[in-house]
Amino acid sequence: MADQDDEIALPDLANAEPLSAESHTFGMDDPERVRTAQELEAVFEVPVNVSAVLGKTHMEVSSLLKLGRGTIVELDRKVGEAIDIYVNDRLVARGEVVVVDDRLGVTMTEIVKGEVG
Template sequence: MAENNADKGARTTNLQLSELESDTGPSSAASGTGQSAPPDFGGDITPQNLEAIYDIPVQVSAVLGKSSMQVSQLLKLGRGAVVELDRKVGEAIDIYVNNRLVARGEVVVVDDRLGVTMTEIIKTDR
C-alpha cells in the first residue's frame, strides 16, 4: 500500500533531509568509541549537491501498534477478527523510513484517505 501511494505521488508531509540527518560532530573514532567515522566525500552538504539524491525512492511506514501471538492463534484469525495492539487510541504512532524510526505522528483523515501528521522528529546518534 505504501508503495502504491509513493508511486501515485500521494499527498504526504515532506520531511526535509536535514531533519532526518543527525548533527555532524567529532567522529566517533576520535571520541574513542572504536567505530569508524562516516566517509568524507569532500566539501560541505549544500542544496546543490543534495539535488542528486532527491529522486531516490524510500519506503515510508506508519506503524499503529504491535501485537504478538502464537501461530495457533494466528491461524484461527479470520474475517472480522480483532487483533489488540499495544497502543491506546490517540497515542502517537511510529513513522519509519527504510525501517529506521524517524518520527512520531498522529493519524488524520485527508479527503477519504488516511494520512499522518508528523508531531515529533526523532534525532538519533549514528
C-alpha cells in the first residue's frame, strides 16, 4: 500500500501538444505516448458508477429480514484497513474514508494495476 506522502504522477493533459492529423491511430502503436486532453475529450461526459466498499458480509435472507434500526452488521474488514474503490464494478484503487465538512468522502491511497478481484 502506498504511504500517504506518496504522490501519483499524472500527465498534464491540458498543456500537452495537440494530436497531429497523420497520427489517426491515436498513438496505439506507441503505448508510452501521453494522451492529450483533446484525444480524451470524447469520454469526458461518459457516466461511470463509482463505489467505495467498506467491507462485505454474507447472511441468510431470514437474518437480513430481522435487521432493524441500530443493528450492527459485522464486515470482513478491520478498523483502519483500506477500502476498495470500484469503477463500473472493476477494482481500480484502495483508499481511506475522510470527512469533508459534514459529508463522507474517500481519498485514494493506492492505484490497483491489473486485474484484481
